Amino acid sequence: MQFLPTTREEMLARGWDACDFVYVIGDAYVDHPSFGHAIISRVLESKGFRVGIIAQPDWKNEESIDVFGKPRLGFLVMAGNMDSMVNHYSVSKKRRDKDAFSPGGEMGLRPDYATVVYGNLIRRKYRDVPMVIGGIEASLRRLAHYDYWANKVKRSILLDSGADLLIYGMGERAIIEVAEALESGIDVKDITFVRGCIYKTKSIEDVVDPIVLPEFDEVKQSKETYAKSFYTQYCNTDPFVAKPLVESYGSGRYVVQNPPQKPLSESEMDWVYSLPYCRNYHPKYEEAGGIPAISEVKFSLVSNRGCFGGCSFCALTFHQGRIIQTRSHRSILEEAKRMVWEPDFKGYIHDVGGPTANFRHTSCEKQKTKGVCPNKQCLFPKPCKNLTVDHKDYLELLRKLRELPNVKKVFVRSGIRFDYLMCDSDDTFMHELVQHHISGQLKVAPEHVSDPVLQLMGKPSNDVYQAFSKKYTKLNEEMGKKQFVVPYLMSSHPGSTLKDAILLAEHLRDLGYMPQQVQDFYPTPSTISTCMYYTGLDPRTMKPVYVPKNPHEKAMQRALIQYRNPANYDLVHEALITAGRKDLIGFDKKCLIRPRKGERVQQKSAQTAKLKKKKTIRNVHKKK
DSSP: OOOOOOSHHHHHHTTOSSOSEEEEESSOOEESTTSHHHHHHHHHHHTTOOEEEEESOOTTOGGGGOSSOSOSSEEEEEOOSSOHHHHHBOTTOOBOSOOTTSGGGOSOSSOTTHHHHHHHHHHHHOSSSOEEEEHHHHHTTSSSEEETTTTEEEOOHHHHHTOSEEEOSSOHHHHHHHHHHHHTTOOGGGOOOOTTEEEEESOOTTOOSOEEOOOHHHHHHOHHHHHHHHHHHHTTOOTTTOOOEEEEOSTTOEEEEOOOOOOOOHHHHHHHHHSOOOOEEOGGGGGGTOOTTHHHHTTEEEOEEOOOOOOTTOOHHHHTOSSOEEOOHHHHHHHHHHHTTSTTOOSEEOEEESSSTTOOSOSSTTHHHHOOOTTOOSSSSSOOTTOOOOOHHHHHHHHHHHTSTTOOEEOOOSOOOHHHHHTOSOOHHHHHHHHHSOSSEEEEEEEOSOHHHHHHHTOOOHHHHHHHHHHHHHHHHHHTOOOEEEEEEEESOTTOOHHHHHHHHHHHHHHTOOOSOOEEOOOOSSOHHHHHHHHSEETTTTEEOOOOOOHHHHHHHHHHHTTTSGGGHHHHHHHHHHTTOGGGBSSSTTOSBOOOTTOOOOSOOHHHHHHHHHHHHHHHHHHO
């Protein structure tokens, strides 16, 4: 297996005089199927196209994208496996110190808004060469979108990048169709027929049965219009029923989104993952310490794509879609058999899953031919009566992997949907999960305990998580195992007040658990929660939503989840006073914090009052 060329010398050594496509990427070059650029480049190679890789070019120097000269068919541009702004900044907009997708974790090797910057860099050098953008950054910014970092609504990234086409979602089929169209001599401006693509046009006369979204200026000026437009897009992500979407930018300029590509079949998924990946980063990064991001995925196995979970803060509906796509057992086992003989394999398969590990089939039979319900979720607010709940296939796969030579343990670390698990009347999978597939801690994502907040998050009610946690604890006790649930929790999500944050803190107090990490809600592009954050409206109902935006209030909500940390004392104290919960300041075991020195505890807890009453009664009896 050989890496694709990254220099002119490597290109010439292959006997090429030019590349068909030059792929400009914001990540370092890692030829592993967990990296989008690896999949797209290998898919093109398998169809006979010559692809050169320019990883992390110097965006201040036009010559940095001229490594291979002018490509015969076009440039491909991708910011990386993450949105470049999420990669660079924390939710508080502070610059991160490390970039796991760069050599040695070095920060600063890609620009902010990388897709736009790379696109404009290419356009300064090559004005007329076809350019196609894709990846998560382009996919989630494909139409008018709220940008948290600039705090404004931005237009389609297709316009700002100068690209001709945008491929959204998982682009294997679309990139082949676009490449073959260019190869056949079709002008890039005439490639308007590929599903999963977005193009620019001056006329929409030829667009069949489109949904016309509000004009960009309207969306930018009215938050209510923005919310309605966003939800129209959100309900139009199913490949079976979606229609073309048209967004006008005035003066006869339109951006047209074609319906999504149909889901890959099992055989197509198998083919994608059977391509000749080197399964590692390019050797040129060795001296810098390699690429940190490979460590989590090198010995993991992707078994599925898509998610019908429908969490409001997740972009999967917009990117991968709600229809589950799976690889066959044979395909996964073949990859595992190659993996377990690698020199640095230590006997542990780190994960077998995808966005949600225990989804191995569509949520119902109807989806296979008619798609998902546009205005209904499969698990929320209650599991659909048509939901197919079955872990047998996933369980069989895990059993086969456990039997492979050199394998000591097979872990399940990607998300487990505990609400889906609790719908299964057969406990066999949960028993074997506890017995064989947990590395001391099972990470799940209840996110909160306040039902009104959970409702806005698109998560199951708190009683579902409590029932799961109780069942999990009981199973571990029966098996004599000391394994714990580690809940992912989120602060400051739209709808969360200080009172909701205090309720969460009380729950953690009762558990005797303080999380080491807490995630503040991060308004990333194209999620329902981000729409709520920006507009103050739930786009599903158009009802107002309280949004904690003040940095100080957000700090208080975050501190409450880690109320035991002495560094958070002042914030927790202020939050309790502000919310009228002085009863949680005191010496009783139900209190979150102790009072400050000299501070009077004005409100006694019920237990303290009861003890005082008993003491008074004893004193009365003594006097008698």
